Amino acid sequence: xxxxxxxxxxxxxxxxxxxxxxxxxxxxxxxxxxxxxxxxxxxxxxxxxxxxxxxxxxxxxxxxxxxxxxxxxxxxxxxxxxxxxxxxxxxxxxxxxxxxxxxxxxxxxxxxxxxxxxxxxxxxxxxxxxxxxxxxxxxxxxxxxxxxxxxxxxxxxxxxxxxxxxxxxxxxxxxxxxxxxxxxxxxxxxxxxxxxxxxxxxxxxxxxxxxxxxxxxxxxxxxxxxxxxxxxxxxxxxxxxxxxxxxxxxxxxxxxxxxxxxxxxxxxxxxxxxxxxxxxxxxxxxxxxxxxxxxxxxxxxxxxxxxxxxxxxxxxxxxxxxx
Amino acid sequence: xxxxxxxxxxxxxxxxxxxxxxxxxxxxxxxxxxxxxxxxxxxxxxxxxxxxxxxxxxxxxxxxxxxxxxxxxxxxxxxxxxxxxxxxxxxxxxxxxxxxxxxxxxxxxxxxxxxxxxxxxxxxxxxxxxxxxxxxxxxxxxxxxxxxxxxxxxxxxxxxxxxxxxxxxxxxxxxxxxxxxxxxxxxxxxxxxxxxxxxxxxxxxxxxxxxxxxxxxxxxxxxxxxxxxxxxxxxxxxxxxxxxxxxxxxxxxxxxxxxxxxxxxxxxxxxxxxxxxxxxxxxxxxxxxxxxxxxxxxxxxxxxxxxxxxxxxxxxxxxxxxx
Numbered sequence: 348x349x350x351x352x353x354x355x356x357x358x359x360x361x362x363x364x365x366x367x368x369x370x371x372x373x374x375x376x377x378x379x380x381x382x383x384x385x386x387x388x389x390x391x392x393x394x395x396x397x398x399x400x401x402x403x404x405x406x407x408x409x410x411x412x413x414x415x416x417x418x419x420x421x422x423x424x425x426x427x428x429x430x431x432x433x434x435x436x437x438x439x440x441x442x443x444x445x446x447x448x449x450x451x452x453x454x455x456x457x458x459x460x461x462x463x464x465x466x467x468x469x470x471x472x473x474x475x476x477x478x479x480x481x482x483x484x485x486x487x488x489x490x491x492x493x494x495x496x497x498x499x500x501x502x503x504x505x506x507x508x509x510x511x512x513x514x515x516x517x518x519x520x521x522x523x524x525x526x527x528x529x530x531x532x533x534x535x536x537x538x539x540x541x542x543x544x545x546x547x548x549x550x551x552x553x554x555x556x557x558x559x560x561x562x563x564x565x566x567x568x569x570x571x572x573x574x575x576x577x578x579x580x581x582x583x584x585x586x587x588x589x590x591x592x593x594x595x596x597x598x599x600x601x602x603x604x605x606x607x608x609x610x611x612x613x614x615x616x617x618x619x620x621x622x623x624x625x626x627x628x629x630x631x632x633x634x635x636x637x638x639x640x641x642x643x644x645x646x647x648x649x650x651x652x653x654x655x656x657x658x659x660x661x662x663x664x665x666x667x668x669x670x
Numbered sequence: 671x672x673x674x675x676x677x678x679x680x681x682x683x684x685x686x687x688x689x690x691x692x693x694x695x696x697x698x699x700x701x702x703x704x705x706x707x708x709x710x711x712x713x714x715x716x717x718x719x720x721x722x723x724x725x726x727x728x729x730x731x732x733x734x735x736x737x738x739x740x741x742x743x744x745x746x747x748x749x750x751x752x753x754x755x756x757x758x759x760x761x762x763x764x765x766x767x768x769x770x771x772x773x774x775x776x777x778x779x780x781x782x783x784x785x786x787x788x789x790x791x792x793x794x795x796x797x798x799x800x801x802x803x804x805x806x807x808x809x810x811x812x813x814x815x816x817x818x819x820x821x822x823x824x825x826x827x828x829x830x831x832x833x834x835x836x837x838x839x840x841x842x843x844x845x846x847x848x849x850x851x852x853x854x855x856x857x858x859x860x861x862x863x864x865x866x867x868x869x870x871x872x873x874x875x876x877x878x879x880x881x882x883x884x885x886x887x888x889x890x891x892x893x894x895x896x897x898x899x900x901x902x903x904x905x906x907x908x909x910x911x912x913x914x915x916x917x918x919x920x921x922x923x924x925x926x927x928x929x930x931x932x933x934x935x936x937x938x939x940x941x942x943x944x945x946x947x948x949x950x951x952x953x954x955x956x957x958x959x960x961x962x963x964x965x966x967x968x969x970x971x972x973x974x975x976x977x978x979x980x981x982x983x984x985x986x987x988x989x990x991x992x993x
Contacts, residue, residue: 433968489837490836490837504934504935506834511829511935512936513813513935513936513937513969514812514813514936514937514938514969514972515936515968515969515972516936516968517932517933517936517966517968517969518934518935518936519933519934520933520934520936520966520968521933521934523933523966524929524930524933524934525926525929525930525933525964525965526849526930528851528852529851536966536967537967538963538964538965538966538967540964541966603848606847606848607847607848607849607930607934608934609840610840610842610843610844610846610847610848611827611841611842611843611844611847611930611931611934611935612827612834612836612841612934612935613835613836613837613838613839613840613841613843614836614837615837640861641848641861641863642848642861643840643843643846643859643861643864644859644860644861645756645838645839645840645843646836646837646838646840649837649838
């Protein structure tokens with residue numbers, strides 16, 4: 348990344364803005380058309396007044412960059428926006444609750460605000476997948492399924508460079524595959540037995556607590572004051588028997604979830620992201636072991652790789668949307 | 671449908687051939703560009719000599735039609751072929767075992783044989799889905815998942831008029847969703863717990879036999895000399911308690927399978943076809959009941975309809991591929 352004064356020369360062509368609108372901050376990326384992130388900054392997400400200030404703040408940010416850098420509007424190839432909610436192909440959002448937004452065409456609204464510049468809008472999880480597809484862990488693959496394991500279990504499906512959105516914006520909702528047969532508690536979504544219930548960061552902790560209650564064996568996990576998915580994976584790697592059982596249980600369901608995804612879309616590659624993916628190769632190999640146990644044979648050699656762009660993935664994907 | 675002598679005037683424009691190549695017969699459809707089936711005939715599938723006669727037979731059939739009808743080659747918009755096996759986007763097949771074929775580009779080969787006419791090739795299950803999407807039960811919908819319940823459980827995913835093939839030609843393999851948790855026997859594919867094991871025609875019979883062995887209750891099914899999925903659904907409709915339990919068990923898994931499909935691709939509509947779908951509204955309503963129990967809420971109102979084209983669906987889809 349370079350200092351601001353050199354963006355224009357660094358881009359060597361038109362520039363693209365890739366903007367990832369989150370509930371707390373708006374991540375603003377300035378990209379070259381060949382996918383280099385030239386500048387990365389964050390501005391706060393102002394949710395007052397029904398979220399009506401968010402787009403004006405982004406407009407002000409972009410105009411300031413253009414002014415400082417001496418870049419004309421004609422040199423902007425387009426602006427991509429990632430938003431936390433369902434988006435239709437024409438850029439209409441259907442209630443982004445985290446932003447206070449109702450139903451309106453964000454692409455048209457922001458393009459009008461920006462003097463007619465090309466604006467594209469996508470769902471944030473799909474944008475993260477598109478970013479990893481474009482410039483991240485799945486750069487070398489043509490169709491991918493991304494699985495983000497964090498607070499929840501989300502995902503994105505990219506086929507031939509395009510995110511699969513679904514009729515209700517609910518495609519690639521891998522966390523809500525109903526595959527945990529004997530689940531007795533409810534998922535946040537109101538159903539029982541979603542993958543997310545055992546494989547999100549809090550789901551993994553829940554599984555560990557259950558195992559500690561139902562099993563007698565000693566475990567270093569029993570002495571942990573603040574349990575987390577990270578600690579569970581660390582203890583499993585260190586050889587703790589109970590922690591290993593927990594990670595095997597969790598990854599068996601993740602492997603089965605990926606096998607379901609393969610049976611439906613048969614991607615060239617799976618990309619695993621989100622905070623829990625910091626467990627690294629141990630996690631990937633364990634998911635792969637169970638994936639191979641469950642998957643229909645034509646898809647048995649599908650690659651499973653780690654995401655590499657972290658929190659920048661959404662900006663990359665939003666920028667890619669414009670191309 | 672009209673007699674052969676009127677095809678040219680009936681078509682009111684160019685014609686399309688939609689050819690569904692099966693293991694026993696080749697179904698040959700002559701279509702108008704607006705989707706009317708003007709002529710339907712079958713020729714035997716000659717599998718001698720490594721299947722090398724099949725394309726020549728189709729060529730001879732088409733040339734005969736053109737000659738009899740006084741149709742010039744220029745009046746043929748294209749020829750679509752459905753084949754029983756995986757096909758890549760450029761029309762290359764990867765071993766159609768049922769036809770004796772190895773690996774070759776069927777689209778190019780047949781186009782060369784036919785003097786350069788546009789030829790497109792697709793997988794037969796995808797073609798059936800595309801046919802139902804174009805002119806069948808899913809005519810009014812933009813994205814569909816078709817589930818064919820017969821000898822096996824197969825399917826097709828259509829998004830924006832295009833079949834989702836997958837990297838290994840293994841997308842939409844709904845029958846191999848690994849969702850039957852406690853299965854002890856092996857599926858034909860070598861895994862345990864595939865949807866197909868409890869929901870194909872023979873899978874349904876297997877479930878009925880298990881229920882008859884493990885349950886004491888009397889049932890009209892116990893007197894049936896040759897058990898079939900059809901008889902089981904007929905007896906369930908007639909009120910037989912054990913038959914009802916079997917159909918509830920089967921449709922619970924079908925509903926869960928559709929919920930998995932919705933979590934991945936979120937279609938506008940599900941289309942249920944294949945021999946077992948003759949069980950009609952009873953089957954559809956039971957699948958829908960369990961679908962709603964398992965599906966992630968944004969997709970809860972997705973329509974579930976019956977296929978209407980029967981064995982003609984593959985011809986329709988092959989023809990649609992050319993457009």
